[in-house]
Amino acid sequence: MASLKDVARMANVSLMTVSRALNSPERVKPETLARVQEAILHLNYVPDLSAKQIRSVGTKNKTIGVLALDTVTTPFSVEITLSIEETARAHGWNSFVVNMFSDDNPDDIVDLLLAHRPGGIIFTTMGLREVHVPPKLLMYPCVLANCENKGEPVACYIPDDEQGQYTAVQALLAAGYRRPICLHLPINHLATSRRRKGLERACREASIDPDKLEHCYMQFGDEHYRDIPDILLAHIHQGIPQFDSVICGNDRIAFMVYQTLLAKGISIPQDIGVIGYDNLVGIGNLFLPPLSTVQLPHYEIGRLSTLHIIKDDDRKERVLVDSPWLSRESF
Template identity: 50%
Template sequence: MASLKQVAELAGVSLMTVSRALNHPEKLSEKTYNHVKKAIDELNYVPNFSAKNIRGSTGKTIGILSLGTATTPFSVEIILAIEKTVRQHGWHSFVINTFEDDEQEMEQAAERLLSYRPAGIIVARNGLKEVKIPQKLRNIPIVLSNCVTNDIDVASYIPNDFQGQFDLTELLVKKGYKKPLCMYIPEMAIAAKERKNGFEKAWFNQANPQTPEQHFMIGTPHTYENGAKPLERLLASNPEKLDFDIIVCGNDRIAFLVYQLLLGRGFRIPEDVAVVGYDNMVGVTHLFQPALTTVQLPHYEMGKQAALHFIEGRVTKEDTLIDCPLIAGESC
């Protein structure tokens, strides 16, 4: 990472002139300012605000590039876990929240992070997805939480969705369910593929399994109403009879709509048909009556392990799968 001294040397000016260009450009001539600015751009120099704002820290600071994580209740535990973990080990952290659909905003957020000279940066996303790494972050220590990338080789802490769905499906097999209706999240989602594979591995491992009816969420945008459409169509064609005994929902939000569709037509859960979800979504799951059987996304543990990656000096640059615990309710 370039220093103020290197900028001054390249521009052929004093450190004071560079400082003025950064803090009081109006005190310089346009020619001098442009000369310094050119050197700053060539070296990709980022002002060191940490010298002002975190003076006295020993470099034990982690920056968090939050891709919607800090503003989404669903995944905010990632941020909570990072903050608690760094405090327990005498480190510090700070968060800059942005949105990945704006490349310029992402680059600006990366620059703000670097201005505090953190020991490392955690890129955390509000849902598992492949992300683009800002150019400015590609040559410094970073780690990913709840996301992956093909831009660089980097450690990622992500949910073990295969294991989560496998364990849930094994429970369904043990309980004797025979005719599943599966309604997954969009097919291109990383989690959807892993969960489908986990379901099929456990389901077809039993003796004489029936072929499940499987659907992926379709439609633009990918709304959760669309996720429940297969059930809605089946109920419309035969409102008094169900041809399945268990509905496997791609997430708890789809399960919430499934409850409404079933209960609104007089079907009992789980006596007439069982329902299971996925995610253990914060603030909603406990509202299901009967309580929903689901799988916990390990947001807290993903944040904790990402923080420990820097604190413990881990050197791995691979994906680390974090187990997704089964949450047994009364819906199956």
């Protein structure tokens, strides 16, 4: 990575002039400022905002930079970012978060994060997804939390969605339910296909052909949660459900299912069993009856990702993190 000296050398000016160009450009002659700025662009120089801190603690900056893509806009972000901070502090490290939203310029946000010269980087996203990790980040120890890289292998920690769904459906079928309707997340979500694999495995073990079940996929976009009642009602004829249970793609779908069934006088779990997924923060136990669901392991993902940086782990493999089954009273 280019240094201040490299910029000064290319622009043929002193270090003091480069510093002044960065911090007080109005004090630099226009032609000199132009040369410095051209050198900065050519060398892809990122100002070092934490050089003083690095000098005070040695060559290893014990700070983790968290690049959060849409993450802090969701309740789950609390689990990931809290886990990162608590784990870092417990090992004598610090952490900071830089948020990146869909309309941000990724290069600008990455430069902002790198300006603090972190000792390692955790790239995290809202919802399991594939990302393009900016090459600049890979010059540092880097790990992905709740996402996977589309390019070269990068260490990542993600939920074990297939096993989580398998465990949930296995419990439902073991309780005697045989005709579930499956209300999936959008078909293009990474988690959707993996969870369906788990569902199919549990069904086949119970001698149920999963292809003969009713599978409905939600459209992309939060506004389509309002489509769930009509989808469910299409499978209720003259007040009688054509299913004995509902496998929900997440707890928000389960919330719509609860409202729809209860409004029709259909009792949970006496008439219909329901299972969710995610264990939506602060909500699962507020369902009446409490919703049986799968815990997305965001806290554990944050902890393991942080330890990956602290331990200077150089492995670049994908790690599946256990998603625990939470048995409650909805079936």
